[in-house]
Amino acid sequence: MIKRLLPHPALTAMLVVVWLLMANSITVGGILLGLVFGIVLPKFTEPFWPDRPRVRFRGALLGYVGLVLYDIVVANFEVARLILFRRNRDLRSRWLVVPVALSSPEAITVLAATISLTPGTVSSDVSADGRFLLVHALDVADADAEIARIKTRYEAPLLRIFA
Known part of the structure; x- marks a missing residue:
């Protein structure tokens, strides 16, 4: 279920952080909008990443x-x-x-x-x-x-x- 909702978790996290940096403030609305972008954009671009690389996040x-x-x-x-x-x-x-x-x-x-x-x-x-x-x-x-x-x-x- 999580894999289907977040096909690219690193991209989701990066998009949320970049959105908050661009907004130049941390608000509940900004976080929610960042999460919407972070979930929708990777889902929309998933077909363009068939061979996405494995990244070690440690x-x-x-x-x-x-x-x-x-x-x-x-x-x-x-x-x-x-x-x-x-x-x-x-x-x-x-x-x-x-x-x-x-x-x-x-x-x-x-x-x-x-x-x-x-x-x-x-x-x-x-x-x-x-x-x-x-x-x-x-x-x-x-x-x-x-x-x-x-x-x-x-x-x-x-x-x-x-x-």
Whole structure:
């Protein structure tokens, strides 16, 4: 019964949270409307997700969210330092081609979004076969080290989350 009502429980929870963030207040009406959206939209889009990935919602996901939030805060200060105290010609911006071991489109999307959320880097394209991600970095001394950092810091936990 629950599976029929909530075909995508994670999407339902995310939609409720996003609705409450957009409403910028927590009220009974806002929660109820968020729940309506959270139940109706996944039910409506269920036919478009025939092979939805299995996601582990335990410590790995919470750890990943914490890591990404921490990296966003740290990267904001690093980018502010770069902009305020370095000249533009001293920046070493580069395009990085990151090989991707993730197989599901949802996992690749989360990786690309994580990279774009972190100030100083932007993921701009995924290869047609989904095996490479094109990333622009604002200031990189060693391209190979930055690619390795992306793979170990972000992709490795996503491989555990999207089992």
